[in-house]
Amino acid sequence: MKNKILQLLTIIATFVIAIVKMLDDTDKIILHWDFWGNITRYGSKYYIIFLPVISLILYVLFHYYERNPYKMIQISKIEMTSDNTKLLSRYIGVVASLVLLILLYVTICSAQITKLQPLSVIAVLFILVGYYIYTNIKLRRNRV
Numbered sequence: 211m212k213n214k215i216l217q218l219l220t221i222i223a224t225f226v227i228a229i230v231k232m233l234d235d236t237d238k239i240i241l242h243w244d245f246w247g248n249i250t251r252y253g254s255k256y257y258i259i260f261l262p263v264i265s266l267i268l269y270v271l272f273h274y275y276e277r278n279p280y281k282m283i284q285i286s287k288i289e290m291t292s293d294n295t296k297l298l299s300r301y302i303g304v305v306a307s308l309v310l311l312i313l314l315y316v317t318i319c320s321a322q323i324t325k326l327q328p329l330s331v332i333a334v335l336f337i338l339v340g341y342y343i344y345t346n347i348k349l350r351r352n353r354v
Contacts, residue, residue, distance in 0.1 A: 213303040220310040221269055224262040224317045231258050231321040239320045247328045261317045265310055272306035288349055301345045308334055 231239060232255055239258050242251035275282055279298035280290055288294055312334055319326040 213307050216307055217269055217272075217310050220307070220314050221262065221265050224265050224310075224314045227314075227317050227321050227323070228258045228262045231255055236322075240322060240326075241320070243319075243326050243328070245328060247326045258317065258320055261313055261320065265313045268309060268313070269306065272302055272309075276302040276306065294349060297345060297348055301341065304341060305338060308338055 234255065237255055238252040239255050240249050240251075241253040241257060242249070244250050276299050279295060279302060280288070288298070312331060315330070316326075318324055
């Protein structure tokens with residue numbers, strides 16, 4: 211339940227930031243950064259609405275798979291037990307929260323509220339990979 215509240219608040223914040231930026235006097239937002247965080251492309255401020263829309267679509271997809279974790283193609287070979295279902299649902303919930311937080315951060319940076327720090331995004335990606343490995347190890351132990 212805490213994950214759902216965090217996710218919904220993240221989506222609301224993303225929409226609020228995007229709408230405020232669209233109503234702002236500036237004409238451009240940042241569309242792209244290079245690996246080191248240098249701005250490489252600007253675009254119309256109206257493009258910022260895509261980030262909250264993408265967040266909402268991802269939320270719906272993650273919510274579906276969190277409720278039906280065995281419908282994901284890659285994990286269809288996992289034995290359907292209550293422990294595995296809890297583990298997969300928790301994994302999908304954590305991944306959803308982190309992805310939505312990354313999209314909120316990118317929205318904040320695109321709106322030029324703060325400067326993009328690439329290491330923070332990379333750190334979250336490493337956390338996602340580590341959590342994926344941890345979950346796979348736990349699932350393999352549950353098979354035996």
